[in-house]
Amino acid sequence: xxxxLSLVLLIIGLYGVLVKRNLIKIAIALSITEYAIFLxxxxxxxxxxxAAPILVEGVKAESFVDPIPxxxxxxxxxIGLGTTALLVSIAxxxxxxxxxxxxxxxxxxxx
Amino acid sequence: MNRGMTIIVKTVARLISGLIFLFxxxxxxxxxxxxxxxxxxxxxVSGGFILLFLAYGSEEAKNEIKIWRASICESLGTFFxxxxxxxxxxxGSFFFLNILPKGxxxxxxSAGIIPLCNLFIGIEVAASVFGIFIALSTxxxxxxx
Amino acid sequence: xxxxxIPTGSNILxxxxxxxxxxxxxxxxxxxLFPRLPDLLANLVCLxxxxxxxxxxxxxxxxxxxxxxxxxxGIPVGIFMVLDGLTVLVLIIVNLIGFTSAxxxxxxxxxxxxxxxxxxxxxxxxxxxxxxxxSGDLFNMYVFLEVAAIASYALVAFGTEGEELEAAFKYQxxxxxxxxxxxxxxxxxxxxxxTLNMADMGKIIGASGHNRLILLVSCLFIMGFGxxxxxxxFHAWLPDAHPSAPAPVSAMLSGVLIKVLGIxxxxxxLFNIIGMTTLLLNVLAILGVLSIMGGVxxxxxxxxxxxxxxxxxxxxxxxxxxxxxxxxxxxILGGLFHxxxxxxxxxxxxxxxxxxxxxTGTRDLKKLGGLSRKMPVTGTTSMIASMSIxxxxxxxxxxxxxxxxxxxxxxxxxGLAVWAAVGSVLTLASFMKVQKYAFLGEVKEPLENVKxxxxxxxxxxxxxxxxxxxxxxxxxxxxxxxxxEPAAKALTNxxxxxxxxxxx
Amino acid sequence: xxxxxxxxxxxxxxxxxIALELKDLLSAVISLGIVGFSLTLAFLxxxxxxxxxxxxxxxxLSLVILIAAILKTTREDTNQGxxxxxxxxWAAGILCALFLIFANQSIGLMSPFGFPNTRMAQNYLTLGxxxxxxxxxxxxxxxxxxxxxxxxxxxxxxxxxxxxxATLRLVGRKK
Numbered sequence: 001x002x003x004x005l006s007l008v009l010l011i012i013g014l015y016g017v018l019v020k021r022n023l024i025k026i027a028i029a030l031s032i033t034e035y036a037i038f039l040x041x042x043x044x045x046x047x048x049x050x051a052a053p054i055l056v057e058g059v060k061a062e063s064f065v066d067p068i069p070x071x072x073x074x075x076x077x078x079i080g081l082g083t084t085a086l087l088v089s090i091a092x093x094x095x096x097x098x099x100x101x102x103x104x105x106x107x108x109x110x111x
Numbered sequence: 112m113n114r115g116m117t118i119i120v121k122t123v124a125r126l127i128s129g130l131i132f133l134f135x136x137x138x139x140x141x142x143x144x145x146x147x148x149x150x151x152x153x154x155x156v157s158g159g160f161i162l163l164f165l166a167y168g169s170e171e172a173k174n175e176i177k178i179w180r181a182s183i184c185e186s187l188g189t190f191f192x193x194x195x196x197x198x199x200x201x202x203g204s205f206f207f208l209n210i211l212p213k214g215x216x217x218x219x220x221s222a223g224i225i226p227l228c229n230l231f232i233g234i235e236v237a238a239s240v241f242g243i244f245i246a247l248s249t250x251x252x253x254x255x256x
Numbered sequence: 257x258x259x260x261x262i263p264t265g266s267n268i269l270x271x272x273x274x275x276x277x278x279x280x281x282x283x284x285x286x287x288x289l290f291p292r293l294p295d296l297l298a299n300l301v302c303l304x305x306x307x308x309x310x311x312x313x314x315x316x317x318x319x320x321x322x323x324x325x326x327x328x329x330g331i332p333v334g335i336f337m338v339l340d341g342l343t344v345l346v347l348i349i350v351n352l353i354g355f356t357s358a359x360x361x362x363x364x365x366x367x368x369x370x371x372x373x374x375x376x377x378x379x380x381x382x383x384x385x386x387x388x389x390x391s392g393d394l395f396n397m398y399v400f401l402e403v404a405a406i407a408s409y410a411l412v413a414f415g416t417e418g419e420e421l422e423a424a425f426k427y428q429x430x431x432x433x434x435x436x437x438x439x440x441x442x443x444x445x446x447x448x449x450x451t452l453n454m455a456d457m458g459k460i461i462g463a464s465g466h467n468r469l470i471l472l473v474s475c476l477f478i479m480g481f482g483x484x485x486x487x488x489x490f491h492a493w494l495p496d497a498h499p500s501a502p503a504p505v506s507a508m509l510s511g512v513l514i515k516v517l518g519i520x521x522x523x524x525x526l527f528n529i530i531g532m533t534t535l536l537l538n539v540l541a542i543l544g545v546l547s548i549m550g551g552v553x554x555x556x557x558x559x560x561x562x563x564x565x566x567x568x569x570x571x572x573x574x575x576x577x578x579x580x581x582x583x584x585x586x587x588i589l590g591g592l593f594h595x596x597x598x599x600x601x602x603x604x605x606x607x608x609x610x611x612x613x614x615x616t617g618t619r620d621l622k623k624l625g626g627l628s629r630k631m632p633v634t635g636t637t638s639m640i641a642s643m644s645i646x647x648x649x650x651x652x653x654x655x656x657x658x659x660x661x662x663x664x665x666x667x668x669x670x671g672l673a674v675w676a677a678v679g680s681v682l683t684l685a686s687f688m689k690v691q692k693y694a695f696l697g698e699v700k701e702p703l704e705n706v707k708x709x710x711x712x713x714x715x716x717x718x719x720x721x722x723x724x725x726x727x728x729x730x731x732x733x734x735x736x737x738x739x740x741e742p743a744a745k746a747l748t749n750x751x752x753x754x755x756x757x758x759x760x
Numbered sequence: 761x762x763x764x765x766x767x768x769x770x771x772x773x774x775x776x777x778i779a780l781e782l783k784d785l786l787s788a789v790i791s792l793g794i795v796g797f798s799l800t801l802a803f804l805x806x807x808x809x810x811x812x813x814x815x816x817x818x819x820x821l822s823l824v825i826l827i828a829a830i831l832k833t834t835r836e837d838t839n840q841g842x843x844x845x846x847x848x849x850w851a852a853g854i855l856c857a858l859f860l861i862f863a864n865q866s867i868g869l870m871s872p873f874g875f876p877n878t879r880m881a882q883n884y885l886t887l888g889x890x891x892x893x894x895x896x897x898x899x900x901x902x903x904x905x906x907x908x909x910x911x912x913x914x915x916x917x918x919x920x921x922x923x924x925x926a927t928l929r930l931v932g933r934k935k
Contacts, residue, residue, distance in 0.1 A: 001873075007860060009772055011859075016776075021842070031795075031822070038815070041443050043806065044443060044447045047807075053807075054897065055896075062885070065806070065808070066878050067885065068880060068901065072452075072909075077815060078917055081240075081822055082916045083406065084822050084825065085243045085247075085921075087428055088825055089246070093416060094421045097417075097421065101833070101837070110418065143893075143900070144895050147810065148810070154817035157821070158820070183284070200271075205324040206274065206908070213891075213892065221893045221894070225904060228910070232914055239918065242924075242925070243921055244825065246925055248832070250928055328883040331880055331882075334906070335906055368933055377923065377926065380922070396909050399912035402912075414927075414932065420932075447871055448869065449879070450871075451880040
């Protein structure tokens with residue numbers, strides 16, 4: 001169920017990418033899909049009653065949550081930041097050229 | 112030309128940015144002991160720079176130089192990270208070999224190359240995020256067609 | 257976890273990533289200090305990578321364990337780099353096209369500002385592709401895929417004209433959706449197998465057999481990598497993105513990027529990790545035929561030189577997927593042979609189009625004419641490339657298409673063979689149009705003063721044109737055993753991959 | 761515990777719908793912030809402090825970047841209309857529903873929530889500190905066991921900065 005909800009979040013993001021006409025809205029929608037992926041990945045690694053994977057005296061390693069998804073999501077978050085920055089800068093440049101963020105308007109202006 | 116904000120804002124920003132740098136540096140250095148590390152700490156440090164930048168404003172001529180400096184720091188940060196990874200290979204062993212002594216766990220100077228990598232990543236991330244920010248926020252209006 | 261020893265001669269594997277990476281990191285620094293250096297540095301790096309990749313021919317299967325982290329209790333701990341027959345083939349082709357494109361860029365990119373950033377991004381794209389090719393770890397493959405993809409988004413927008421920016425935006429949105437699909441697949445497969453190492457995954461999936469989850473993962477990977485490879489239902493971004501990039505980058509994008517990020521990764525995962533089933537093979541074959549026919553039909557109506565070439569990329573990639581989708585050794589061999597051939601002639605055609613744009617300033621076929629007289633080298637090489645792509649003997653494209661068609665017939669799928677042949681005929685028609693309007697016929701009035709392009713641009717085109725002729729020789733038994741057969745064997749081995757990599 | 765997670769995911773879904781439907785882009789970005797910061801809290805509940813700290817700073821920064829971009833341009837979403845025809849939305853909706861059903865069936869085959877498959881992770885947990893000397897096992901993974909990944913990740917950031925600087929050049933072609 002928990003997994004399914006994060007997939008619902010993913011689909012909301014995909015819906016935004018597909019349907020929205022505003023470039024910034026599309027960037028926002030892509031961020032939402034990324035968040036859904038991060039959430040799903042973090043959920044996969046959770047262990048019931050587990051502790052954060054940082055060694056403290058007296059805690060057994062067996063009771064830690066799975067550290068691999070955390071390491072991978074860490075990588076994915078930074079990749080997401082890079083993607084968002086590039087996407088936004090391209091969108092800003094497009095606005096500068098056409099004076100609008102609307103995809104339809106832009107393709108009209110181009111013709 | 113943007114002269115920045117009032118003197119009160121400037122003074123507060125200067126005080127707080129010092130704390131932010133310290134906090135960011137702490138996060139970077141303790142990456143192998145506590146949560147955090149190069150990425151988180153680097154972004155925090157860049158936050159301090161952004162605060163100063165917003166409070167003080169800047170002349171347009173200086174922005175180019177700032178972006179250039181950020182770009183250089185970024186190049187050097189990644190390059191040294193790459194070099195750390197290469198040491199193992201150059202020494203005739205594996206790429207990314209943890210060559211330094213592991214030290215005692217729970218100590219600041221432990222875990223071989225991990226703190227070193229964190230430091231370089233921190234420099235790179237701080238410079239790159241700051242670079243993105245200035246590049247985006249000081250963009251001049253170009254030609255509209 | 258015992259300390260690992262390095263297999264002899266495997267130390268060159270990380271160099272494929274490390275050399276261009278170091279050069280890319282230093283480039284912004286050095287480029288500011290010595291303005292002419294980026295040209296030289298990028299070309300030297302690409303040349304050394306080409307030489308390194310050629311030395312891997314005949315190399316036995318090598319597994320390089322990053323950081324010396326081997327296996328503990330039979331489960332891999334670190335990231336593996338794997339060099340097998342398929343990797344050798346892809347590495348050679350990536351670095352070959354990389355080198356010729358870099359050579360072409362020296363003069364061509366003089367038209368754009370800020371060459372330093374261009375070469376930095378160019379090298380990073382090569383880093384990404386080499387990383388994807390060598391990776392033996394699924395998540396690592398994704399990370400390098402993103403490096404190559406992000407560099408390519410930025411390179412498509414490099415001219416910063418409105419059209420280019422718009423194409424780059426569309427391309428990046430599609431690319432990010434593709435990456436999302438791929439990561440989602442990785443999450444499912446990680447949760448199922450509990451590992452990220454591709455060989456280890458193959459072992460577990462081979463033991464457990466296929467079920468709904470594996471089917472879901474295959475769907476996600478086909479969608480994700482299909483988007484990257486621009487197979488037909490997922491192709492919408494390609495005709496905008498590829499023509500918008502500067503010509504040497506178009507050559508890289510159409511020549512190798514869609515193949516490495518899309519086809520190579522997809523085939524590696526489907527054949528070696530998940531294991532092929534009849535269903536998946538049929539899906540691939542259908543996607544292949546759809547791409548062949550759709551791409552070529554869309555290309556027929558185009559008058560923009562580069563856009564036409566971009567549509568043909570979709571169509572030609574279809575042949576590779578069709579060959580692989582047959583699943584027979586002959587089909588896979590033909591598909592991989594077409595992989596090489598298409599990289600060479602499509603890159604050459606994009607370089608030709610770049611040369612035309614460089615000299616005349618337009619890429620509208622209706623405005624061109626008689627360029628063969630004014631630009632003999634470009635005209636001749638484009639003629640060779642056109643005949644190759646249209647499948648006229650004795651050029652390389654003929655043989656690979658022939659093998660694919662024969663493989664279809666051998667497997668009793670005559671319908672597929674017919675479609676492939678029809679696609680080839682339509683390709684011929686399309687390229688006859690290009691030759692007729694751009695290179696043959698009368699020189700038009702505004703083109704009287706057109707000159708041939710500078711030496712380095714000519715050199716890059718001549719190199720690729722010679723390869724178009726020579727690559728047919730790869731089919732001779734002496735050479736076939738060196739490159740093509742080991743590559744095809746890597747795929748036909750299927751799930752035996754895990755045993756081969758992990759040893760025993 | 762699980763209830764809090766459900767609440768947070770619900771908040772994320774709500775926040776993302778609001779972010780997509782608002783007419784004012786600045787408010788939409790702030791709503792995106794709701795999603796991001798809820799995600800941070802979810803990471804904390806999931807015992808991932810490393811992720812929480814990175815997510816909170818990265819979220820702040822990406823909001824700053826988005827806001828800087830919006831302040832440079834316009835904050836109004838001029839046209840709320842759809843980009844595609846209505847029937848394709850229905851088709852996509854059906855596909856999505858099929859995907860969810862299919863995924864729901866497949867999820868049953870994964871290890872259930874709260875019981876991760878630690879085939880590979882077991883080695884990291886038991887050998888991590890001894891072999892790398894880092895107490896924080898996530899740091900041990902990202903910088904030692906899988907340090908090559910992190911090099912790739914730093915490269916991605918470097919690439920995107922290069923890309924941003926390249927796309928923001930004022931003049932692309934020499935005249």
